Amino acid sequence: MEKINIMINGLPGNVAKTMARSGITDNRFNVMPFSLTGQEIEDKTITIDQMRFELVKPDVRDEKIIRIKRQFNSFITIDYTHPTAVNSNALFYTQNQIPFVMGTTGGNREQLEQVVKKSSTPAVIAPNMAKQIVGFQAMMEYAANTFPGLFEGYTLQVSESHQNGKADTSGTAKAMVGYFNQLGANFDVNKIQMVRDPEVQRKEWKIPKEHIAGHGWHTYTLTAPDGSALFEFKHNINGRDIYVSGTFDAVVFLMEKLNKPDDSKKLYTMIDVLNRP
Numbered sequence: 001m002e003k004i005n006i007m008i009n010g011l012p013g014n015v016a017k018t019m020a021r022s023g024i025t026d027n028r029f030n031v032m033p034f035s036l037t038g039q040e041i042e043d044k045t046i047t048i049d050q051m052r053f054e055l056v057k058p059d060v061r062d063e064k065i066i067r068i069k070r071q072f073n074s075f076i077t078i079d080y081t082h083p084t085a086v087n088s089n090a091l092f093y094t095q096n097q098i099p100f101v102m103g104t105t106g107g108n109r110e111q112l113e114q115v116v117k118k119s120s121t122p123a124v125i126a127p128n129m130a131k132q133i134v135g136f137q138a139m140m141e142y143a144a145n146t147f148p149g150l151f152e153g154y155t156l157q158v159s160e161s162h163q164n165g166k167a168d169t170s171g172t173a174k175a176m177v178g179y180f181n182q183l184g185a186n187f188d189v190n191k192i193q194m195v196r197d198p199e200v201q202r203k204e205w206k207i208p209k210e211h212i213a214g215h216g217w218h219t220y221t222l223t224a225p226d227g228s229a230l231f232e233f234k235h236n237i238n239g240r241d242i243y244v245s246g247t248f249d250a251v252v253f254l255m256e257k258l259n260k261p262d263d264s265k266k267l268y269t270m271i272d273v274l275n276r277p
């Protein structure tokens with residue numbers, strides 16, 4: 001089978017690096033030696049496992065992409081950049097007809113979805129690519145659609161802990177709140193408790209020392225009005241390796257969609273990817 005060209009955007013960021021390391025050794029893919037990066041990055045290149053990537057800043061990307069597209073006439077992009085870049089990057093991909101997997105959280109999510117829906121460019125967008133978490137989301141979606149109001153009157157508490165540099169509230173937690181609200185919880189996403197203090201993470205949350213710099217821990221607690229019942233759901237992820245497999249499945253999924261050009265649907269989630277036959 002022909003290798004799929006992938007461009008991993010967001011280097012030298014943490015998740016983009018994890019994707020690059022795994023992509024280089026995955027024989028389904030040909031990792032392209034370019035990565036969209038932030039305007040402030042000073043280095044012009046970065047080397048990962050002996051592969052050199054040219055870092056492409058926002059002010060030169062319009063010109064650069066013409067040359068990249070000449071060199072690689074078909075490719076799929078993976079975006080693990082910054083919440084402030086989500087909407088402009090999605091616009092860039094759709095304008096240049098580059099199918100993309102958007103793992104980056106934050107930005108204006110409604111606008112993000114609209115841009116894809118109105119375009120001719122397919123994309124998989126999800127705040128969490130860990131397949132086991134996506135499976136949990138699918139269960140929540142089923143419950144929300146099948147038993148709306150099941151937790152009417154219950155009080156919901158949501159807390160999430162991530163590495164200190166994380167810029168936004170957990171996108172996963174926000175998505176989960178959507179399901180809990182369908183189940184009757186009546187919770188405002190602005191009430192999600194964000195923990196970014198390494199000392200609290202180590203001492204109170206007992207997050208292993210070696211993962212303080214890279215983790216995503218989430219707890220959702222539902223308490224009955226009279227306190228007689230409590231339901232708690234947790235997903236605690238150390239490191240970033242778990243996101244690789246789902247992201248790469250999403251790339252393969254998009255490639256299959258591109259090979260079926262009659263499909264008018266353009267916007268997909270990781271639940272669609274998980275449901276792939």
Ligand SMILES: NC(=O)C1=CN([C@@H]2O[C@H](COP(=O)(O)OP(=O)(O)OC[C@H]3O[C@@H](n4cnc5c(N)ncnc54)[C@H](OP(=O)(O)O)[C@@H]3O)[C@@H](O)[C@H]2O)C=CC1
Pocket residue numbers: 009010011012013014015016036037038039040041058080081082083085089102103104105106126127128129130165240243
């Ligand atoms: N969907 C999922 O499963 C997962 C999603 N994520 C999300 O992925 C995103 C990245 O996370 P992480 O790697 O930890 O973050 P980092 O801050 O480590 O990396 C982000 C990188 O993106 C760069 N960047 C900034 N602006 C742009 C731009 N316009 N175009 C391209 N690159 C840009 C940053 O540069 P600079 O430093 O100059 O700003 C930085 O190098 C976050 O939104 C995070 O929540 C993370 C894990 C899993």
Ligand SMILES: O=C(O)C1=N[C@H](C(=O)O)C[C@H](O)C1
Pocket residue numbers: 105127128162163166169170171172173215216217
């Ligand atoms: O920034 C992270 O690290 C993560 N971000 C995603 C989110 O905001 O939900 C997914 C995961 O929690 C890791």
